[in-house]
Amino acid sequence: MLHSSTHLTPPGGRRPAWRAALCALVLTTAGSGALAAAAPSPAVAVGGHGPHNRACSAGDRPRVPGAARQQAACLDELTTAGTVASGHTDPADYAGLTPKDLPTPSGVPGTQIDGYFPDTSTTNTNHGWNHDAQFVIRLPDHWNGGLVVAGTPGNREQYANDRAISDWVLARGYAYAATDKGNTGLAFYRDGARPGDAIAEWNTRLTQLTRAARTVVEERYGKPPSRTIATGISNGGYLVRWQLENHPELYDGGVDWEGTLWTSKGPGLLTFLPPALRAYPLYAAGGPGAEEAQEAMHAAGYPAGSEFLWPYHYTTYWDLTQRLYREELDPGYDGATEAGTPFCASGTPGCDADYDYGARPRAVHRAVDRIALTGRIGKPLITLQGTLDVLLPIGRDGDVYARMVREAGRGPLLRYYRIEGGTHTDSLVDAFPDRLRPMTPCHHAAFTALERWLAGEGRPPAGHTVPRPADADRTSPLTECPLG
Template identity: 60%
Template sequence: MSPHRRSLTALVTALLAVALLPAVDASAADPSYAANSACQGQRLRVPAAERLVSHCLDDLTTAALLPRGLTDANDYGGLQAAGTVNPSHVPGVQLDGYFPDTSTTNALHGWNHDSQFVIRLPEHWNGGLVVAGPPGTRRQYANDQIISDQVLAKGFAYAATDKGNTGPELYKDGDKPGDAIMEWHLRVAQLTVAAKVVAAQHYGRAPTQTYAAGLSAAGYLVRWQLEHFPQLYTGGIDWNGLLLTRDAPNLLTNLPPALRAYPRFERREPGAAEAMYAEGYPKGSEDLWRAHRGLWDSLQRTIREELDPDYDGPVQGGTPFCPEGTGAGCDTDYDYASRPAAVHDAVERVSLTGRISRPLITLQGTYDVLLPITRTGDVYDKLVTDSGRADLHRYYRIENGTHTDGFRDVAPKAVRSMQSCFTEAFDDLVNWTRGGVAPPPSHTVPLPGERTANGEIPAGCTL
């Protein structure tokens, strides 16, 4: 076992020990706890939390939480297609708080403290727990519409963390390349342990099933948890998860070619579209490219600064939209293959292997133009197969799905919503792990039916 793997295993052991220690008394942590007599009676504690605020609510879903300040639209904005109807009327308890941390990138609630979390405990519980991290550089409420509402309505408890650092300067957290990303994994594991203990306090018994779920960067976290901390989970579902591996393709090899070719495409230069296609950006997705250019640039610079800070010398976070041909220090011209071995070592530290030890369902859209499917989902599926774990994996390529459903509104004739695919896949995961009913074999999921009169793709998904 590698020293790194030993340290991770030691951390999980420590987390399990911490779970037995008393947390800060919720009534002492915040006066609003004592003001709510119903919540005061429950006296719930989150192991090792420094701060905890409890709310007993008649509805834990997003639409009801927003006017009460118990979620934040800035966190989940753009992740769901306009017009999507979410479940509602799920009564229960919400716990907000944070674990000890030294960084302060999360300003929610005026706390200015990282490692914030939310735990939701529905009144009518089915014995299960779903744990999630946020996509991108978002915070703990990012999944409220796309995951929390969906699983709470099915009776699952839900917990989410901000990953321990957030925002476009997350790379400032930690001492060496990869530290900030490593904290993501540890915070998800920490919250999973804590949420299990809280559920046992609240319901009188521990969860019988615990699932990891996530979109984009959080899909990467799901894969990591099932590779490194499988003892904490029953299974997982990842949705358009990003990929980091020591060798190409990976996130740092996918984005620079798009940053180089897209401006030429906008100028209608010969061969520019073909260059995009050659890098995995599919024909038919062109209407999405303009809207993604800013994401290509910011994601490349943020992750590159975290893993390869020496590339641009003393500059932090690179130079936005530097033109092709600028040379050294310009992320548009970044060439991962030519970087020193120390950079590849840093990437390997946070890389996926495919060696999952619990059932995993992967969804990825064929029109994902932030993380092209042939460079990410297809590659991870091969890693799992090459690791001899194919029996634990189902991989559904969702025809015309893109990175987040919010982009359906940019190109409604090209893009389908994946929300219903996630919901169906989650049900399949539960049936697989609870009842032994194997999901359909991995395959490409076709469009759900005839297009509407104005040429749009209808809603719906059948795996």
């Protein structure tokens, strides 16, 4: 049954407390206080479109194959310049992912389809559906022939990329589709029957959505997309890598924005987070052992010069990320305890600070094998990561994946850009504007470079470190990131 409007807040107008905790999830969750999630910036007005719905015509309402439920709305504005007011996005889903002053494009009328595929888990409460495998598909009236598909960062829901990705690609004329990956929230690891099931579902859900969205596009516009591009941030970047390795036939290329690396032998989250959890408290305490602890942090992959980011990441990211993803892949480590003991001291029984992935049973490694990357991409990929990423340290993530691609003989299909001064969460640029640069404009630059590559208009520059402009003003880094 199709409806002309949606409601993202459950009846009664209150969001469950656990969802409030997800406001700034990237891999896990971001905190409040000085680094609180940024509110959407004022829209860059184009034309006189208001946020109200238009009546859908029959031709605007293609069916989503395989969907158990869907509802369509014809909108005067598909970007967050209008969807915030009309209720067709959820600002809490993308809070904290972009700089607060990032411009918002507007002037994109079209059709939005919300719905879900059959699923048994119920963590996603959007629309009051209490049903996972939710998706959003946006079809602009003025289409450029392309389709962009995305999976969400962290354990967020389907609107998480709306400000960072959807707004921008819609303004360029692309159709856009995104999925919640099939499970959401801090207890995502409860989904599935065996270790690794929840993360494995992320991959199948993006494949499912891509196939469905390509059919929807063809029905809506009368021809299939001439170009299908996968892109995403963090866990969403991991999905791009996995899709181009396992289903290259569905895509023309992809842009991986600091994707999470999973390898059966390491490195990965479960190899570089425990050393940080052991060493950082000693470093922060000062006194005897602090210098050695700092050296241990550097040896674990956290680069010299990133120390100013460590306090925030310790309290907000490292501990929670380790516990949640270890529970997903190795629930037996701490016995009956679910997702570990927060901020436990090294030496405490079952403490994640002492986790040793290499010493765990083969069954744990088999669980990681199910989601592991190989580097065997089958279509052009542009990867970018910040040199000051201290959630996924670049020397243990992007650098390693680039090497994997080359060793797999797929180097000509990859361009890898190390963004000097970039970090994992763009909202941190608002707190440290003199030390960090936003990654969002670099994603835009990578995306346009991929467009030219796919169009045969020239290969992007060879992979390199993109320097942070020494003399940039406060606004140009929000819109510019020359790749060289």
